[in-house]
Every structure is written in structure tokens, then in C-alpha cells.
Amino acid sequence: MIKQGKKNVWKEYQKEIPDDNYYYARSCIRQNFFPASETIFLRIIREVLGKTIYDDEHQTTCTGIAYHSDIVPFDTTMTVAARQFSLMNIASQKNFIISCVTSFGIYSEVMETWKHHPEILEKTREHLRNATGREFSSPEIIAHTSDIIFKYREQIKEKAKFLLVNKSTGKPLRVVEHIGCHYAKIFPEKGIGGAEFPYVLAGMVENWGGEVIDYPERRHCCGFGFRHYIIKENRGYSLSNTKLKFDSMEAYEPDFIITNCPGCTFFLDRWQYVIAEMEEKTYGKDGFGIPVLTYEEVAGLVLGWDPYSxxxxxxxxxxxxxxxxxxxxxxxxxxxxxxxxxxxxxxxxPFNLKVTKNKQNDD
Amino acid sequence: MSQERESLVGLLKQDVLYQEAVHACINCGTCTAICPAARFYDYDPRRLISDIQNVNEQELVEILKSDIIWYCGQCLSCKTRCPRNNVPGFLITALRSLSQDKGYFAASNEGNKQLTVKRIVGENIIKYGYCVFIDEIGTENHPEQGPVWEWYRNNADSILKKLGANYKGEGPGTLRRISKEDLDELYNILKETKALDRFDNIERYCND
Known part of the structure; x- marks a missing residue:
């Protein structure tokens, strides 16, 4: 491909990421399963980057899990999104940034639907008015919170206490980056690098000294499956898809996995425990698993913050x-x-998964 | 015309998700090749998109009553790859909506499982304003959460305070309590947009 042509292809996948003055939309899953990650994000934005961000007590779930497991209609999800935008309007903010990848897909889908079907936007306005008496206007920009960390990756590096480098060998750590499906697979133009070559996490890893691993099932879903995970007897769907990814990445000996999606972080962590306990199979060295971290946790380590904070x-x-x-x-x-x-x-x-270098028993 | 609009096929075609999902399929099978559900279930999105394009009323009833529409995991990898801009994942959402609105979903084993989803996620939304909430996630239903989760839940107040959360507290913050006024607004939206009707349908039609 000639250089000019390549530039034109990539132009499609450049997105606008706001500089400052953010309205923060939280994630149901992340608050429960990785409850420090959103706090780390707010600390980075406020204390490291000196930006302003509004954390609104009045926001609720976006209903994303309910929508994708089909217990609420799209009208419900659109109206809840409209309410969140109304809250953003009251806070005098215009840059709506989203902690959850499912929510990012939801808000992108809602706004695209309104753009292409103005009659649906009007119907949503009517629903919101009838239910709450509220009016709203849409954000000027929506972005995922990993986009913000990507944008400021160099500023984070400038304050780094540790890099993604093996201290003993001096070599870059080998990193699997896993992007949540709804970050760019639904609307590739809304993700940095699109759906096939997303660069949002790879950019952070490379900037902070690591080396990104390519492996055959790199873009395969973690296997959340929404209803499949919630329904106990269907949960094997989720486990099987995660196992597929681990079997594929194992030969490349990753030092850790970085993710930008709430469910992916959880599944890639917990299904390793299940595989170890069921099949005595572990994917790290010496009986350990492969650590799975959110991008905020990785940024926190790079900044030298206490791992247990x-x-x-x-x-x-x-x-x-x-x-x-x-x-x-x-x-x-x-x-x-x-x-x-x-x-x-x-x-x-655990019986099989090693979690400490010390003797592992309950005595 | 009005008769057609009221037919099941007509109702399906009115759904914006159907309109965004179904264009001219060339039966290339890319969607099936990329589909995580196709890898582990007897599920073929290529065939579904192909069949739906000229489905008649009786055939559509059979689809709405089948397990087939419940296998998709909604990753939407199909949207990225289809060379004709079809989206089997969106079609699935339209079919599941119609199946639940008309009561056909309870005829299938997979459809019946919507009761579990409604009672977990639906009731969390009404009670807490979150789709999931730590207080409701026990290791009995979620053994995969592992011993670390058991320890975390047993010591949630102390751990969450240490990590800067505002667990069930007033004001903003991680895992804050969502106020009654905000929950009431959310409930009114569920009612206005007929989510509560769907909840009722799920309770009415499913086998407990």
C-alpha cells in the first residue's frame, strides 16, 4: 500500500478526544468487581493531569446488560441514556466520558440511532418528559475513559516511577492487550485504530515500555455473552470462549494482560481460576496464572502507587x-x-492455582 | 397495508434494529466464521439472516418459538466483518423482543431462562439502580468468583473504605447508594417505555 493511501485509510479511525472538563459515566460491573479502578481514574485525571471531572451522584445504570440480555426494550435504554444526558446538561458539561465498554457501545448506538432516525429521538424526548419531566441535549463528544488515558499516555510516562520492563533482563514485558468487543466492533470509527487494529491499549503499552503480543485469537470475545453469563447453566459459553483465548496466547508467554472492558477483566481473571481448579491447568509460570489488569491499574503501577491501594x-x-x-x-x-x-x-x-510464593495451605 | 403492519412479519420489519440488521445477504458465511456462539452452539447466523429475508408468518412463529434466537452472545463481532453491512446480532435483538412481547419465547428451553435474567438483572435495576450489585452476588450461584470474592464480600465495608469507595453511602462515589428520587425516575422510565410490561410477560409465561 502506498503511504498516502495508508494515511487515508487510517484517517477514518482518528477520533476526537476531549482535552478537559469531563462528565463521568460510571460502570456497574467495574464498581463491584474492580472497585478501585474508577477511583484511580479520577485520581489520575485530577491529581496527575490537573483536569476537571464531574462525578454525578444522580446517575444510574445505563441498562446495558439488561438491553443485551433482552429484558428491556431499546426504548428503555434510549430513555435512560437521555436522562443521563439531562444530568450532564444540569452539570453544565458537554464531554461525556464512559467507564464501561458496554455502556460506550450503548451510548454510541443510541446517538447513531437518533442521528439516522430523528423520529426516534423525538419519541425518546417524549418518553423522558412523560417519565421524569426532563429535557435534554446530547453531548458534544462521547469518549471511552481508556481514550483519555491513551491521549495522556506520554504525560503519565513523564511521571513514571516504573516502566513495563523486566528489571532483571532489561527487556520489555510481553503484554496481551484485550479490547472489549463493544469498544469498536459495533462502530469501528468510534475506536482508536478501528476494530481490526485497535491501538488504544497497545499505545499505552508501547509508550510505557512494554511489547504487545499478537496471537491468533487476539480479537476473539472474552465470552461474556450477557445472558449466558447470568444464567448459571449457560456459563460454560463464557468459560469456553475464554479458554480458547488462553490456549491461543499461552505459547507467547505473556507477562500480563491489559484490558479496557469491565467484563473482560473479570472473566480473564476468574476463568483462569476455574480452569486451574477443574483441569489443573495454569497459564503462567510455576503454577501461577497470567495477571489481568485494567488500564488504570497498570497506569497506577507505572506511577508508582501502592499496589494494594x-x-x-x-x-x-x-x-x-x-x-x-x-x-x-x-x-x-x-x-x-x-x-x-x-x-x-x-x-x-485455591487448590491448584498458586497465589503466593510462600507455602500455600490454610493451616 | 395495515394488515401487513399488524402481522408478525410486519411488526418485525417495523423494528429499527431489524431495519439496521437486514440488507442483501450474499451468504458468504463470514458472520458464522467469526461468531463465538457458532463455535460452541448449534447456531448459524448466516442461515438465520438468509432465512429471515423471505420468511412467512408461520415460519416466523417457529423461529420465535425456537432455541436458535437465544444462543447469540451479543458480542456483535458480526457487525464488524459482514461485507454487506448485515448485523445478525441486531436481528437477534429484534427477534427476541418480538418473541417476548408475543409470548412465544416460553415455548423454548432457552427462552424460558429469561425468567432468571429478569429476576437477577431486572430486579437489581429496580432495587439498586445498578445492573449488578455486590450484596446480591453470592458464591453459591457464582462459584467461579473464587475465595477472593468470598473474602471481599465478608469484609466489604472495610475493604471498600480502604479503596476509597462510598459503599451504600450518600453522595457520589463507587457503589454509592442511589437515592429514592433517582430510583423513582428510573422506575418511571421502565414503566413509560414498557420494560415493566416485558417483566410481567416474562413472569406470566415462563415456567418457574
Missing amino acids: LGLQLHQVSVEPLLDKMGINYNENDKYLGNNNEDIGRPAF
């Missing part, structure tokens, strides 16, 4: 092998302390 103790796959490689000091005795160093015990040990 980042919530890394809530991962089932131990992150300490990664901390060792990066040369980050930690005291494993502090890992499971509660607030104000309260002794709250520690989780039981």
Missing part, C-alpha cells in the same frame, strides 16, 4: 509475579489488611 488484592490471579518483574516493592503481609490496617483475615487458598 489499587485494589490488586481483589484479583483471583495473583499479580505479584508482575510486580517482581517490574521491580516494585511490596509487603505480602500487607496485602489483605483492611481499612486502617485492620486484620480481616485472608482469602482461602
